[in-house]
Amino acid sequence: MTNKQILEIALRQSAEDNGCSAEDFLSDKNVVVPFKLGEKARKYYKEPITCNFVTYGNNVVAATSDEVADIVKEYVAKFEFDHCFETPNLNWLSERLEKLGHKVCFMAEYFLPDLDKMPELECPYATKILGPEDFKELYLPQWSNALCSARKELDALGIGAYDGEKLVGFAGASADCDDMWQIGVDVLPEYRRNGIASALTNNLAKEILKRGKVPFYCCAWSNIRSAKNAIRSGFTPSWVEVTVKPTEVVDRLNA
Structure with a gap:
């Protein structure tokens, strides 16, 4: 693509x-x-x-x-x-x-995503690709950007960051339409500002592209932190x- x-x-x-x-x-x-x-x-x-x-x-x-x-x-x-x-x-x-x-x-x-500027980002914690069968216990407030409890049937793919057995960051993809999947990401407050969000967003985008879908990312204009995450992850305002x-x-x- x-x-x-x-x-x-x-x-x-x-x-x-x-x-x-x-x-x-x-x-x-x-x-x-x-x-x-x-x-x-x-x-x-x-x-x-x-x-x-x-x-x-x-x-x-x-x-x-x-x-x-x-x-x-x-x-x-x-x-x-x-x-x-x-x-x-x-x-x-x-x-x-x-x-x-x-x-x-x-x-x-x-x-x-800008494929010409898509960086290689490594997460500082171990990561794991997750599917809908793994999401059942994750519909919690701390993962409300990555998953949507009102539209569980659309949550198609995810990637988690783990500190030992503890899930500390999670990016999820919602199959919002036939050809485009939307990415949302959450990181526990005590683990923020060390590159987890951008690494998860970046790597999930690549997994979505492998599946022949277009990843996209959305945020409010005032959400500077989220917009910066998108750009660090290899996305461009579109x-x-x-x-x-x-x-x-x-x-x-x-x-």
């Missing part, structure tokens, strides 16, 4: 997630399309989704419901595409959406998303 093939797979997946074409993300003009969650969309995408803004660094693709389509079209025409993902411009959008019962909900940055949902959904998340 090459970097070009990895990007093509990611673009096709984003198109499936939003109801557009992969080529839309490569245009030098902003694109607005009706939002449609495809049959092969990432499994953690749940409707209702009012609209979704995506950029791979060329433009903004906005997939929107009919209810807010006029606001979305005005928004992407008013601001430069990269400014559509930052304040104070998001405040302009939010003020108009709230009048119709919608709010900005999720903001995230996504990373893809796309960002802002998702709008009905107000009652957002308020429920804040309850």
